[in-house]
Amino acid sequence: GQNIDQPTEMTATEGAIVQINCTYQTSGFNGLFWYQQHAGEAPTFLSYNVLDGLEEKGRFSSFLSRSKGYSYLLLKELQMKDSASYLCAVGNSNYQLIWGAGTKLIIKP
Amino acid sequence: GAGVSQSPSNKVTEKGKDVELRCDPISGHTALYWYRQSLGQGLEFLIYFQGNSAPDKSGLPSDRFSAERTGGSVSTLTIQRTQQEDSAVYLCASSLGSGTETQYFGPGTRLLVL
Numbered sequence: 001g002q003n004i005d006q007p008t009e010m011t012a013t014e015g016a017i018v019q020i021n022c023t024y025q026t027s028g029f030n031g032l033f034w035y036q037q038h039a040g041e042a043p044t045f046l047s048y049n050v051l052d053g054l055e056e057k058g059r060f061s062s063f064l065s066r067s068k069g070y071s072y073l074l075l076k077e078l079q080m081k082d083s084a085s086y087l088c089a090v091g092n093s094n095y096q097l098i099w100g101a102g103t104k105l106i107i108k109p
Numbered sequence: 110g111a112g113v114s115q116s117p118s119n120k121v122t123e124k125g126k127d128v129e130l131r132c133d134p135i136s137g138h139t140a141l142y143w144y145r146q147s148l149g150q151g152l153e154f155l156i157y158f159q160g161n162s163a164p165d166k167s168g169l170p171s172d173r174f175s176a177e178r179t180g181g182s183v184s185t186l187t188i189q190r191t192q193q194e195d196s197a198v199y200l201c202a203s204s205l206g207s208g209t210e211t212q213y214f215g216p217g218t219r220l221l222v223l
């Protein structure tokens with residue numbers, strides 16, 4: 001089968017750094033996405049990785065290791081507005097996007 | 110349009126009634142996706158369109174659910190004889206192409222079946 005695993009919930013402190021992990025098992029691999037979803041809102045695109053390594057975009061970075069079936073999203077200098085769910089999604093060999101259940105990130109002052 | 114739009118934003122209906130949900134994708138986007146999201150849950154894939162055809166209907170939960178897309182643009186998702194378990198947020202997304210193109214989501218339709 002195909003599955004995406006993420007922690008259900010994480011808590012971090014304002015100003016700190018948090019790493020959200022995602023492991024995947026899919027039939028083939030055609031890129032990995034991270035989306036952010038605030039409560040009651042639609043998901044919005046954060047990052048896309050197709051090659052191994054780290055992609056940095058401001059306070060957010062995303063890392064991919066294809067050999068390990070592993071990715072993480074790194075959020076630095078956390079702000080209260082970063083409280084949201086973070087969704088990991090992987091494209092498989094049929095070019096379908098397989099979605100994880102999301103990680104709810106709670107930021108405390 | 111500038112983004113994906115969906116209507117209605119909220120829909121309350123009685124069990125057994127039919128509902129129709131509409132999605133207007135970003136102009137020029139050939140791929141269109143329907144998802145369902147229950148409260149506090151992840152995205153559940155329903156159906157995907159490439160142009161007007163639906164190569165992947167694998168996620169439709171039952172034969173009460175159907176969807177169509179005309180003119181390569183607007184799509185409607187129809188739920189017949191609604192049940193209380195159909196209550197959820199129905200999200201539509203579009204992308205330039207299929208598969209691993211970035212998907213852009215609409216605001217969703219919140220459906221409540223009483």
